[in-house]
Amino acid sequence: MDDEFVFYRELPKVELHAHLNGSVSFQTMEKLMSRKPHLNIEHSMTAIGKGQRRTLDECFEVFKVIHKLVDTEEDILMVSKDVIREFAEDGVKYLELRSTPREEQRTGLTKKSYIDTIIKAIHQCKNEGLDIDVRLLVAIDRRNGMEVAMETVKLAEEFMLSSDGLVVGIDLSGDPTVGHGKHFLPALERAKNCGLKLSLHLSEVQSQREESELLLNLPPDRIGHGTFLHPEMGGSQSLVDKVVKNRIPLELCLTSNIKGQTVPMFSLHHFKYWYQLGHPTVICVSLFLLNQQCKVFQCSIRLNPLSFHLQTDDKGVFCTDLSQEYQLVASTFGLSQKEIWKLSQQAIDCIFAEDAVKQQLKKRWQDLHPQVF
Numbered sequence: 536m537d538d539e540f541v542f543y544r545e546l547p548k549v550e551l552h553a554h555l556n557g558s559v560s561f562q563t564m565e566k567l568m569s570r571k572p573h574l575n576i577e578h579s580m581t582a583i584g585k586g587q588r589r590t591l592d593e594c595f596e597v598f599k600v601i602h603k604l605v606d607t608e609e610d611i612l613m614v615s616k617d618v619i620r621e622f623a624e625d626g627v628k629y630l631e632l633r634s635t636p637r638e639e640q641r642t643g644l645t646k647k648s649y650i651d652t653i654i655k656a657i658h659q660c661k662n663e664g665l666d667i668d669v670r671l672l673v674a675i676d677r678r679n680g681m682e683v684a685m686e687t688v689k690l691a692e693e694f695m696l697s698s699d700g701l702v703v704g705i706d707l708s709g710d711p712t713v714g715h716g717k718h719f720l721p722a723l724e725r726a727k728n729c730g731l732k733l734s735l736h737l738s739e740v741q742s743q744r745e746e747s748e749l750l751l752n753l754p755p756d757r758i759g760h761g762t763f764l765h766p767e768m769g770g771s772q773s774l775v776d777k778v779v780k781n782r783i784p785l786e787l788c789l790t791s792n793i794k795g796q797t798v799p800m801f802s803l804h805h806f807k808y809w810y811q812l813g814h815p816t817v818i819c820v821s822l823f824l825l826n827q828q829c830k831v832f833q834c835s836i837r838l839n840p841l842s843f844h845l846q847t848d849d850k851g852v853f854c855t856d857l858s859q860e861y862q863l864v865a866s867t868f869g870l871s872q873k874e875i876w877k878l879s880q881q882a883i884d885c886i887f888a889e890d891a892v893k894q895q896l897k898k899r900w901q902d903l904h905p906q907v908f
């Protein structure tokens with residue numbers, strides 16, 4: 536193993552954008568497939584391998600296949616525990632999973648037992664001593680419409696009160712080309728008012744500009760993707776201004792955006808836009824002109840009022856992990872290990888768990904800090 540590889544594995548990391556059923560590994564898929572051989576599902580139907588790409592539509596077809604394989608409490612328990620363990624093995628110290636509660640008449644699965652089972656998995660992982668702190672966001676799938684969205688929020692509210700702080704928020708996700716965000720406003724407002732945090736997929740595709748304007752007024756606590764928010768991608772300055780004014784962190788998922796073809800190549804990823812926006816001062820610009828890019832980045836981290844974080848989105852479907860995502864950003868945008876370290880540390884401030892957890896994580900990062908920088 537080379538030093539680079541070891542550095543990214545050992546880097547303590549925070550994962551805030553991980554869809555449970557998109558995060559199922561090859562090994563767990565094997566187990567699921569052997570439980571349900573009659574479905575005739577193969578790996579090529581559940582994952583997008585190296586060098587492959589799909590349209591976003593095709594990605595959503597993949598989730599439908601995975602959902603067929605994960606339809607009992609037993610499956611959900613196994614999948615959740617495996618996913619948590621794999622994130623822990625990848626050096627993730629704090630994880631926010633998100634998942635859409637489903638019911639399956641055939642197997643007796645209910646939306647409540649769906650969430651209960653994920654919570655059970657979180658507890659079991661903790662009892663097994665895994666070095667990872669896990670929280671859950673209950674997801675609204677926009678394809679299911681506004682009534683289901685409201686039911687989902689009510690369910691999340693109940694769990695927020697009964698789960699000892701494990702259920703912390705709501706995710707709005709699903710096929711971005713379906714439905715309009717305005718229909719979800721009442722549900723999202725209710726969630727916000729009762730203390731659930733909001734992480735919303737925004738401007739994942741270009742056609743969502745008007746919707747993003749509306750949803751940014753809530754405002755959300757974090758943004759998923761935000762690929763088309765900025766003017767160079769067909770968004771607008773007013774969208775960017777709202778994000779900046781409210782200091783809303785962005786969850787950035789590079790491999791997911793490339794494989795889902797919403798971004799044509801890594802070097803054009805909007806990471807770059809938000810990074811450069813972090814150079815509003817003369818100091819940064821002059822450093823940039825001196826071509827001291829490392830210093831510029833240090834500066835941007837200190838001065839940048841925004842946060843953008845690297846996340847996996849669907850590590851199983853897109854065949855990646857968080858260590859790879861960090862390494863990818865470093866190699867694409869020329870960041871040093873010291874800058875990468877700061878990037879991972881910065882994510883702690885954007886977690887939805889209470890302040891005491893933030894303080895514990897900051898202490899962990901301090902203790903794990905390498906001597907070399």
Ligand code: 6MZ
Pocket residue numbers: 554555556557594598599633634635636674676708709710711736739791795848849
């Ligand atoms: C929007 C996504 C997504 O909820 O069954 N999901 N929604 N954009 C994406 N970018 C690729 N990736 C995943 O996990 C799978 C579900 O997460 C959402 C979709 O609703 C998908 O069905 P769960 O655990």
